[in-house]
Amino acid sequence: MALIRWRTGNDVISQLDHLQHEMANLMAAYQPWAGGGAETFRPEVYPPLNIYDDGETFLVRAEVPGVDPKVIDVEATADTVTIRGERVLPEAGNNASYHRRERDSGQFRRSLTLPKPVDNTKVVATCTDGVLELRLPYAEEAKRRKITVKAS
Amino acid sequence: MTTKEKKELEVAEKKVIAPTAGEPTRAGVMYTPQVDIIEDPEAIVLFADLPGVKRDAVGIDVRDGVLTLSATVEPLPSTWQPMYSEYQVGGYERRFSVSDRIDAEKINAKLENGVLRLVLPKAEAQKPRKVKVG
Numbered sequence: 001m002a003l004i005r006w007r008t009g010n011d012v013i014s015q016l017d018h019l020q021h022e023m024a025n026l027m028a029a030y031q032p033w034a035g036g037g038a039e040t041f042r043p044e045v046y047p048p049l050n051i052y053d054d055g056e057t058f059l060v061r062a063e064v065p066g067v068d069p070k071v072i073d074v075e076a077t078a079d080t081v082t083i084r085g086e087r088v089l090p091e092a093g094n095n096a097s098y099h100r101r102e103r104d105s106g107q108f109r110r111s112l113t114l115p116k117p118v119d120n121t122k123v124v125a126t127c128t129d130g131v132l133e134l135r136l137p138y139a140e141e142a143k144r145r146k147i148t149v150k151a152s
Numbered sequence: 153m154t155t156k157e158k159k160e161l162e163v164a165e166k167k168v169i170a171p172t173a174g175e176p177t178r179a180g181v182m183y184t185p186q187v188d189i190i191e192d193p194e195a196i197v198l199f200a201d202l203p204g205v206k207r208d209a210v211g212i213d214v215r216d217g218v219l220t221l222s223a224t225v226e227p228l229p230s231t232w233q234p235m236y237s238e239y240q241v242g243g244y245e246r247r248f249s250v251s252d253r254i255d256a257e258k259i260n261a262k263l264e265n266g267v268l269r270l271v272l273p274k275a276e277a278q279k280p281r282k283v284k285v286g
Contacts, residue, residue, distance in 0.1 A: 043238040046161040050239060052232035059232055063203035063239060065266035087161055089199075092190045099189035103201060106161035115235075130203035130266015 046108040047083070047132070056143065058114055058136040065130035066103070072127060074134060076120040081134060082111040116142040166239055181242035185221070189248075193280050196254065196272040202244055203266040210268060214256045219248045221268070 043049070047062040060081065064072070072085040089105040092098065117139040124135040167184040188199040202210065204225040211222040223244040250256075253274055260271040 040237050040240060042165075043163050046163045048163060048238035049236070050234065050241075051236040052228065053235045054231045054233065059228075063266070065201035065203040066199075067265065069265070086158070089188070093192055096190045096192040099191055099196070101188050102164075102186040103188045103199060104161060104164065106159040108161040127265075129205060129263075130201070 045110050046106075047110065049110070049112060051112075056138055058116075058118065058134075058138075060112070060132075060134040060136065062132045063130060064127065064132050067127070067130070067132075069127035069132075072125075072132060074123070074125045076118065076123045076134075076136065078117045078120055078139060079114050080111055081114065081118075081123070081136065082109065083132065083134075084109045118142075168240075168242075169245060181240060182245045183240075183242055184246055185223075185244040187246065193274075195274055196250075198248070198268075198270040198272065200244075200246070200268045200270070201266065202263070202268050204241065205244070205263070205266065205268075207263050210261070210263060212259065212261055212270065214250060214254075214259065217249055217251065219250045219272075221246050221248070221270075223268075 047064050050061045052059040052061070062083065064085065064087070066089065067085050067087045071088075072083065074084075075082045084107075086107045087105050089103060114136065118136040119139045120136075122137045126133050164186060169182040169184055185200045185202055187201075190197045190199075200221060202223050205223040206226070209224045209226075211220070213220045213222075221244070225241055225243055227241065250272065254272045255275045258273045260273075262269045
């Protein structure tokens with residue numbers, strides 16, 4: 001199981017991480033066809049994840065082609081989300097032979113820690129066209145609030 | 153969990169199609185979809201992973217012995233700011249040579265859970281036939 005940890009501190013590891021990402025960005029800038037400057041991390045555990053944010057909700061997306069949405073299991077706590085599932089490929093018959101075999105089958109399990117607490121009672125998970133989408137709204141206490149300044 | 157330990161699914165990195173000569177003919181990054189190609193006596197069946205592709209965004213073209221598979225993916229609305237990324241999103245394209253053993257008129261395609269299943273039936277003359285000795 002893999003956990004993504006968010007480093008926001010000022011420690012040396014954060015600094016090194018930052019430097020590494022900067023380097024990756026620099027490299028990507030010279031290969032615009034390879035990603036156009038957006039930093040992409042190398043995933044170690046299936047499925048690779050993308051995380052988006054609209055100021056109120058986190059959107060976690062994973063490409064899971066060929067995985068039956070019914071066998072995907074999602075669990076969320078206040079700050080972690082775990083995805084589990086299995087990809088089963090159709091068996092080729094006895095009279096069949098493979099010309100190419102690039103697709104793989106197997107089980108997967110992945111957890112990630114979110115940078116802010118979420119309201120785990122309002123998490124919505126969908127899987128459409130082989131893309132798993134988790135919408136995790138910020139917890140009330142993590143929402144941005146306008147505070148009126150009172151004149152004394 | 154079953155008693156038998158099952159294999160863990162591994163990450164397969166998406167392969168970017170690098171523009172060969174000159175400018176790419178399409179805007180945006182294109183990827184090579186992963187495929188399985190299985191042949192049985194009746195047909196050749198191709199499975200291609202096309203996550204995020206809608207049914208009407210798949211193009212299948214057969215001409216001069218080349219089957220071209222292409223697909224586009226709609227980008228997310230810009231209100232979603234990317235904050236962490238492990239994969240890139242883009243279209244798919246891949247070419248396969250097909251012999252005249254295939255009956256191009258009868259190719260059948262189905263898209264389910266982001267997987268395209270393409271059945272390429274063999275031309276009648278190519279199917280194995282039992283000949284009875286009279």
